[in-house]
Amino acid sequence: MSGDKTELIGTVVEPVLTDAGYDLEEVALLTPPGRRDVRIVVDRDGGASLDAIAELSRAVDEALEASGVMGEQPYDLELTTPGVGRPLTAERHWRRSTGRTVKVAYTVDGVDKDVVGRIGPIAEGVVTLVKADKGRLSTVDVVLDTVTRAVVDVDFRRPDEAELRACGLDDAEIARRRERTDD
CATH class of the missing domain: 2.30.30.520 (SH3 type barrels.)
Incomplete structure (x- = not known):
């Protein structure tokens, strides 16, 4: 079920990211005890500043809230760029x-x-x-x-x-x- 949910999340946030000049690299829905965490990994040519990521995070959160894809249960959103150890696949x-x-x-x-x-x-x-x-x-x-x-x-x-x-x-x-x- 989480695979379907991550696909739905990706479908909701990808237009927001694309409009801002970012590529969606990964969506992960993590469920530590008592919580839900959504981690979205983005990238773009030229990199991104912390301020740009914070602004983008707000826009992504608004899109998720407006879509209702996350339901009523609270979640924590983490928007990040790829780390150094990320495989180069594209x-x-x-x-x-x-x-x-x-x-x-x-x-x-x-x-x-x-x-x-x-x-x-x-x-x-x-x-x-x-x-x-x-x-x-x-x-x-x-x-x-x-x-x-x-x-x-x-x-x-x-x-x-x-x-x-x-x-x-x-x-x-x-x-x-x-x-x-x-x-």
């Missing part, structure tokens, strides 16, 4: 993570391979991963259809500009990322 996930380090498992001609690199350009179903080793850059092209698992990896190493440029990031995006890490 091309948009890869695009939105450009420049981040990713661990990828994929298969080529029946052989399993693993690679760690920064997500670079994506074109025609192929992602270029940028690897830095002792100041030397190299690339590995991976066909997205061959990927069996891919997750963004926590990387505390600060990449140099050449590495980020090889990922296809422009000056403005490189500066924005530097500001976030210079706290």
